[in-house]
Amino acid sequence: MSRPYVITVSSEKGGVGKTTLATNLAVYLKALSEDLPVTILSFDNHFTVDRMFRLSSDQAEYHVGHLFRDVAATELIRQGEYGVQIIPSCHNLNIFNKQAPSDEQLAEILSKVHLGGVLIIDTCPILDPYTRNALYAADRVIVPIKDAPSLENCRHLANFFTDHGISRSPLRLLPCLIDSRIHYSGPFRNSYQLLKAYAINRGYRCLEGFIAKSPKVESLATNPEGKVYPVLTHGRSTDVHLQFSHLARQIYLEYLEKGPHRMGEIFEGQRTREQNLVRREQERRQRLLGHCLCCAKQLDQQQLQKAFYAETSDRELCGFIEENCFYEMIFNDLYGEQKAGSSSAIRELFRESAQRSYFLMQRLDTAKITLARLDKNGETLSQRTSDIKTTRGLLRRGTPFLHNLLEHALPQNAPGKLLLLRQNSGHNGQILAEAPYARFQTVFSRARLDFETPEDVKDPGQNNLVFP
């Protein structure tokens, strides 16, 4: 699979020459190697990229915002001027995508896309989520610096890499908009040399050369056609033309030598993560008991869809309780025979609320069991403490379900807890998958029974059970 070599042009300062650099680099790279696919996109909303590359006949309906909306990147790419491909810009990414992408999202999308060659990303002058995405995905980050303040701002970009635990090695500074008429006495004869020395002194690496300030280059964005022209076609007489040629050669050489290693890294990292998720889910499945923890019968697929998943706090026991066994146990063995079967409306109400609830069971001593109903955050909504009858008593008055469950999950001397959750469509029948299981564990870590005073425990009748 051919992945793109990603070059991000970024700086937290505006007007340092980012867009001029990104667009012209695209044109010069394409001119240097006709066979090299070169694609450009901008996360800024100034549309300079579009004005330079978009063919006037092009009626694209998609733009860069769609990258984050599961539209395949290859669908978004349009053939543009000078042989460069373009993904059109978006007026306001923050409005278009209400939810900001995580820093890794673009890299993950691009690592799966069949797009070879070089992808150049122009960014806006703030470290917003889209700039962060462009930095995270980059093989090479070019930071134009035109003066001391823009050099100081590089710190934030460098910190971005450190904060993500990734190497800063993609970062390269490039002095831009250098006024060649200014000379200093002393060791640094002009602002290029001075900026370069400052940069190196602060531990940054620079690309070779610089881009000079040129009135001709500045004029290329203003014309009756409303286009932005490249230096290669309309500014060949300038020094900047030679400087861009030199820059493009450096970048092309790096591309040839190193290739799209960042995308490969991202792809491998993701594959390892996915494999780990599958492995962890398999391990959880292997620990599962196949039979219902209450009636001991084997559960079929249909029963599993609606069964209650149960796990002890020491994770020694995990398995399912068939739905009807769970309700029977609640009404006959825990809720008390005086109300058992009393009102089908109450039962219905309970069944309904049980779809959305967690249940926590804990043994207080050999003779008492507490059942609490919890909300999705693990907050106790209600709880009740019941006497545990002897086996004989249970069998006489109700079912052996509670007895079976306790024997398996909460034996007499074990201090543990048991958390239960009904499988439902929200979990897609997959409570053992990473995200639902992590949620289950989060609730478990928060779940507490509310015993304010020892008296409460001794007065089980007071709490109004598990109903909403």
Ligand SMILES: Nc1ncnc2c1ncn2[C@@H]1O[C@H](COP(=O)(O)OP(=O)(O)O)[C@@H](O)[C@H]1O
């Ligand atoms: N080498 C250059 N010489 C003269 N003007 C330039 C040069 N590069 C860029 N400019 C001008 O400087 C301004 C800012 O450049 P731009 O590329 O838009 O910077 P940024 O994207 O960092 O905001 C624009 O008006 C542009 O035409």
Ligand SMILES: [Mg+2]
């Ligand atoms: Mg710009």
